[in-house]
Amino acid sequence: MADLQINGVRIEDTFAEAFPMTYTRLVVTADTPAWVDAATSSLTGFATSVIGCGCEAAVERLLTPEETPDSRPGAAVMIFGMSTGDLAKHVVNRVGQCVMTSPGSACYAGLLNGAKRIPLGGGLRYFGDGHQIAKKFGDRRFWRLPVMDGEFVCEDSVAVGKGIGGGNFLILAASHRQCLAAAEAAVAAIRPLPGIILPFPGGVVRSGSKVGSKYKALIASTNTRFCPTLRAVEPETLLSPDVEAVLELVLDGTDETAIRAGMRAGIAAAVAGGTAAGVLAITAGNYGGKLGPHHFHLHEVMA
């Protein structure tokens, strides 16, 4: 395939390799946007990568009172796991410890239809110690758990779907400051899009990993080929001498269309300033195509 450049920034002829994941969507509401933020920050905390956290989670988008079941401010949160059972365990723990504990909060299913469901309030109801109340309105069943500020209202269960985790691209830049600015622009472009989340801090990863390590106990270690400080001693380095910093964006989404749209928007924003803004190249992380069935070729994404 011919070389591709956008605003003078080289788009490498490579692909992002992504994996099937199981996901769900929750709607968290509270009295004010600030308390929605408090609940969702806790809910999605320590959920950057399934490798170390067990699940990946982030706010998909904020919701207006007109969009939520209880007419209060809210947020849609997507949580990804490696299996339905794994996801169920993490979701009920996180909702119980992070949403139920947050003042004035409520938690609803944001994914209503699906072949499989996992418990929400159905798993937390026993906290009510016999005083919990079930209410079924239409097809939806809710639990009311008495708590110290009133009641915690929580949907009984939520559907799960088959999603994709690990869509990604990397920004290679002439300085750390410029790399971060390009990454921030990419995050800002991706966040409004539906069906995708950026689970890492601020939406950006600075410690990309490779499979395996010299230490037998580790299944992953720093991606030496993209570490600028190792360029001189890493024979397989992928960085030219003018690259000072690399940042990665990892995208989890509902399907290939969502991931593709997110990558396209993010890359376009990252290269908008061109080489003048210090962005030198865009590439992607993969494992040679042997591990993940979803391949997002950068040239196709940006075509």
Add this chain to the structure above:
Amino acid sequence: MSGLSLTYRGDAGMTVDMSALLPERLAGLTADAIARMTLPCGGGSARLGDLFDLSAGDAAEGLLIRPGGAILHRVGAGMTMGRILVAGDAGNHAGAGMTGGLLRIEGTAGDSLGGVLPGLPLGMRGGLISVGGDAGDRAGERMRRGIVVVDGRAGAYAAAFMVAGTLAIGGGCGPHPGFGMRRGTLLIGRPQEAAPDGFADGGTRDWLFLHLLRRALEGTGSWFERAGTTRAHRFIGDLAEGGRGEILAVV
């Protein structure tokens, strides 16, 4: 409302048992087949076609009943799906034992609205009943699930022996609301001066789940859909039955 419509054209005061006329049973039947159905009425029975004028239409799309001067008992009793609209008053046992669907009564309803049919253990177990006028005694008796909303008043023993579900009465209730109530919610659109017999005062607050109820009632035009508050005084009871039910009086 498109679908089948029945307009009563017999003598005023005639009582008719309408329990056979359910959308799921009438779906796909021709107007002739429906007209040949026999309905218990006035101590005897009569062909439906002798009592009602039928319009063409499929009951699966909805069933419109114009009662005229008749007293139509058991409208929608045992209903599992579909929609019934009564453009007037309904008699006793409307929606009794109902498990699904929508029953809308524009006028008043008689006794045992959404209640229990004689000989059966449970009342309504699902669906939505909306009444524009008043309801008689024992509305929601032994109700297990679903929503009944009455814009006007209800008679005595509303939500008696209720097992679960939601009964929302806009105009207040007669004596002994929630008698023998085990679980469930009786929502009343008027302040209560004192705790009903068998109930303990649980205080006043805003109830988040009432927003969910309001959403569930969207499109019915019912009193609670129009109510601008979710603040209510809670009474917990019936304490003789474990005290896990509630009466919420809007303040």
